[in-house]
Amino acid sequence: xxxxxxxxxxxxxxxxxxxxxxxxxxxxxxxxxxxxxxxxxxxxxxxxxxxxxxxxxxxxxxxxxxxxxxxxxxxxxxxxxxxxxxxxxxxxxxxxxxxxxxxxxxxxxxxxxxxxxxxxxxxxxxxxxxxxxxxxxxxxxxxxxxxxxxxxxxxxxxxxxxxxxxxxxxxxxxxxxxxxxxxxxxxxxxxxxxxxxxxxxxxxxxxxxxxxxxxxxxxxxxxxxxxxxxxxxxxxxxxxxxxxxxxxxxxxxxxxxxxxxxxxxxxxxxxxxxxxxxxxxxxxxxxxxxxxxxxxxxxxxxxxxxxxxxxxxxxxxxxxxxxxxxxxxxxxxxxxxxxxxxxxxxxxxxxxxxxxxxxxxxxxxxxxxxxxxxxxxxxxxxxxxxxxxxxxxxxx
Amino acid sequence: xxxxxxxxxxxxxxxxxxxxxxxxxxxxxxxxxxxxxxxxxxxxxxxxxxxxxxxxxxxxxxxxxxxxxxxxxxxxxxxxxxxxxxxxxxxxxxxxxxxxxxxxxxxxxx
Numbered sequence: 432x433x434x435x436x437x438x439x440x441x442x443x444x445x446x447x448x449x450x451x452x453x454x455x456x457x458x459x460x461x462x463x464x465x466x467x468x469x470x471x472x473x474x475x476x477x478x479x480x481x482x483x484x485x486x487x488x489x490x491x492x493x494x495x496x497x498x499x500x501x502x503x504x505x506x507x508x509x510x511x512x513x514x515x516x517x518x519x520x521x522x523x524x525x526x527x528x529x530x531x532x533x534x535x536x537x538x539x540x541x542x543x544x545x546x547x548x549x550x551x552x553x554x555x556x557x558x559x560x561x562x563x564x565x566x567x568x569x570x571x572x573x574x575x576x577x578x579x580x581x582x583x584x585x586x587x588x589x590x591x592x593x594x595x596x597x598x599x600x601x602x603x604x605x606x607x608x609x610x611x612x613x614x615x616x617x618x619x620x621x622x623x624x625x626x627x628x629x630x631x632x633x634x635x636x637x638x639x640x641x642x643x644x645x646x647x648x649x650x651x652x653x654x655x656x657x658x659x660x661x662x663x664x665x666x667x668x669x670x671x672x673x674x675x676x677x678x679x680x681x682x683x684x685x686x687x688x689x690x691x692x693x694x695x696x697x698x699x700x701x702x703x704x705x706x707x708x709x710x711x712x713x714x715x716x717x718x719x720x721x722x723x724x725x726x727x728x729x730x731x732x733x734x735x736x737x738x739x740x741x742x743x744x745x746x747x748x749x750x751x752x753x754x755x756x757x758x759x760x761x762x763x764x765x766x767x768x769x770x771x772x773x774x775x776x777x778x779x780x781x782x783x784x785x786x787x788x789x790x791x792x793x794x795x796x797x798x799x800x801x802x803x804x805x806x807x808x809x810x811x812x813x814x815x816x817x818x819x820x821x822x823x824x825x826x827x
Numbered sequence: 828x829x830x831x832x833x834x835x836x837x838x839x840x841x842x843x844x845x846x847x848x849x850x851x852x853x854x855x856x857x858x859x860x861x862x863x864x865x866x867x868x869x870x871x872x873x874x875x876x877x878x879x880x881x882x883x884x885x886x887x888x889x890x891x892x893x894x895x896x897x898x899x900x901x902x903x904x905x906x907x908x909x910x911x912x913x914x915x916x917x918x919x920x921x922x923x924x925x926x927x928x929x930x931x932x933x934x935x936x937x
Contacts, residue, residue: 461896501882505889785867806862809870817874821881 433466436759437524437534439514441471441499443823444540444734444748450825451756453504456763460506465763467506470524470532472513476502478819480597480745482566483604487611488574489784492563494816502823514699519727536729536759539715541700543596543735543743547692550586552668557690560604561596572687573611578620579686581608582675584665585627586693590708592632596735597744598640601691602648603781609655610784625652626663629679632740636661641797696736714738719794721768722755731755746778749822779811787811
């Protein structure tokens, strides 16, 4: 019987890991000793960061979606089914279809999801760009905006030292909004206020989740006439009066509330009993070095679902997937785990509509902010429109 | 003058003394001009080429890997009957149709 590596999730993490495994395990697959199975609940692959551009009418959205099977190595057997239950003792995953999927090694690459319902009133009154539906709603509102106030709020998980999805996104979209309103000739009539919670991972009373960037942001925001307020931890929203209230007792009115909502792990993980995260957020306890799930010898996790203090973004996944793949290959070949994740994240921050800043950090070093440039913006554009897909296919 | 600036000045002097500085300034000017004349549309078209090449490369790799493995596991198609019976396979039908349509598209351009 061939050993089965089951990959849960067909997003960036699942796709990149599956393609790496297909290349590395080719000798075993040739001999029918190993088979790769991917379980995904959708035939489409969505490049999530593209939604941000949709919100500012710089993209339609369809350019960031492809058929999942066109991105996969032929040795990855794609099964379209939603995982609804996992039995870690019996090494089985159950699908919505009623089918059972057995595995020898399991990779949890299921991502995370926005949960605005966790803040009273946010679902009714807020907008967010983390989904295409949300981004399209925002795009319409921003296009019609001639005057008023846009309030930006950011929520972090209740579980300590875990980031929300894509840490830099609130900063990116705040600066993109300012540029977009300038383009439309209405910037002087619209007030933008960026707020940040009191506690953001290890930073208290800052504007970003890392110290060096938090320190330079006031200057950047002042240059762009963007108000900035720290220690505004969004607690509830009054959708009728359009007022946001903070845990610290403060309040702000708004015309548009562009929020980074709470994020949680998907239901299948939250119901699996594997997580000890607060408030049933479901983050998977993951070894920061091997990316193996703590307490389970044949299960790995990567991407947005892990409980690591590292950005929940493609720039992290790119470096995690090689570690997971190498460690599973090592285990299958009987030599155990061989690869180590150092917390590396590489990305290009879109700091305005035509300004990009390459950034990198790891467990030890924070991002060192540098001035954004036009060339940096092209690097991001190149990644969004071409390099990402090549990277997901594993061809570069 | 700071240590860093002194170091940089020494390095630049070396380039000047060895007759390279003019070429390097020309090269920097060329890069600067390139940045000036490039726009988002140009970058987008160039990287879409990367996407297309990558897609073609994966399709080709997948097809070759599949065919090679079939050949190793099932051997050659030794008779016309076996070849014709393959035509009943849904994937073969799809592949043949695709190849014929691609040829038609090619012909239209000749």
